[in-house]
Amino acid sequence: MCVGSAGTGKTTIVKALYGAAMSRGESVSIIDPNGALGGFFPNDLDAYLWDRIAHKKSGLLVLDDADSYVPKIAGKDSPWRQIWLRNRHLKTDVLVSARRPASLDPLMLSNCDKLFVFATSRADRPGIKRLEEIAPGITIPTEPYRFIAWSPKTLTGDAQHGLVHRAGGFSLDQEGDE
Ligand SMILES: Nc1ncnc2c1ncn2[C@@H]1O[C@H](COP(=O)(O)OP(=O)(O)OP(=O)(O)O)[C@@H](O)[C@H]1O
Ligand SMILES: [Mg+2]
Numbered sequence: 001m002c003v004g005s006a007g008t009g010k011t012t013i014v015k016a017l018y019g020a021a022m023s024r025g026e027s028v029s030i031i032d033p034n035g036a037l038g039g040f041f042p043n044d045l046d047a048y049l050w051d052r053i054a055h056k057k058s059g060l061l062v063l064d065d066a067d068s069y070v071p072k073i074a075g076k077d078s079p080w081r082q083i084w085l086r087n088r089h090l091k092t093d094v095l096v097s098a099r100r101p102a103s104l105d106p107l108m109l110s111n112c113d114k115l116f117v118f119a120t121s122r123a124d125r126p127g128i129k130r131l132e133e134i135a136p137g138i139t140i141p142t143e144p145y146r147f148i149a150w151s152p153k154t155l156t157g158d159a160q161h162g163l164v165h166r167a168g169g170f171s172l173d174q175e176g177d178e
Contacts, residue, residue: 002097002147003104003131004118009145009164010097011036011064013116016169017095018062027059037064045069049079058091066098074105084108102126109134109152116162117141117148135159 002010015037018028029052030039039062042048052061061083063070074080084107087094098104102124109115115134119141120127131140135150138159149172150159161173 001095001104001109001112001114002116002118003101003120003127004099004116004141004147005121005124005144006099007144008118009147009170010099010116010118012145012164012168013147013170014062014064014095014097016164018060021060021093027057028062029057029059030062030064031069032062032064033068034065037062039064041069046079049083052092053079053082053086053090056090060093060095063094063096066096067100067103070096070098070105070108072103072105074107080105081107084111087111100124100127101130104130112152115150115152117150119144119146 002013004010018030022028030037031041031045032039033041071078071080074084082090083092083094084105096108101120117131117135117138117140120131122128128140134152138148138150141147145164147162147164148159149162162170164170
């Protein structure tokens with residue numbers, strides 16, 4: 001999961017992560033509302049997801065710029081609920097990028113293995129509050145292209161600082177962020 005304001009480097013890291021999955025031979029499906037990644041956007045996204053679930057389609061599901069189409073709260077009958085709760089069972093990994101942490105489904109966040117936090121606009125106070133709740137003690141970056149990688153499931157801090165590169169890809173600092 002990558003969150004941060006516009007232009008901070010989320011899609012750059014998303015590309016690097018799914019590129020690595022592709023080179024491991026995994027199947028990768030890219031939901032890409034702006035077409036920036038050469039992915040697609042289904043006419044009926046719920047139907048697309050139900051179909052994946054029904055066929056137990058494995059591999060990586062990339063959801064770039066998710067704010068506009070991932071519901072804030074997945075209803076009881078929503079395929080999203082299955083995606084967040086049953087992805088391990090379905091052998092699907094999900095890679096999400098979004099600008100506004102305040103709009104993210106708590107179910108998704110509590111099931112998220114790794115969070116990449118980029119600079120978040122000070123104007124988005126609810127979003128910042130939300131990030132501080134999920135990742136107590138981390139320092140949200142203030143500059144673009146810098147991020148903190150953190151596992152929300154780990155209670156003790158083992159956050160890492162990182163930087164995305166203009167040419168693509170990213171690097172992680174060796175030191176932790178305790
Ligand atoms: N270290 C860097 N220095 C300069 N430019 C960079 C660096 N890293 C990435 N960029 C460039 O910054 C631009 C924005 O990056 P990117 O598209 O990854 O941001 P984003 O967070 O996905 O933005 P959006 O929210 O608009 O989708 C891209 O053109 C990217 O190549
Ligand atoms: Mg992007």
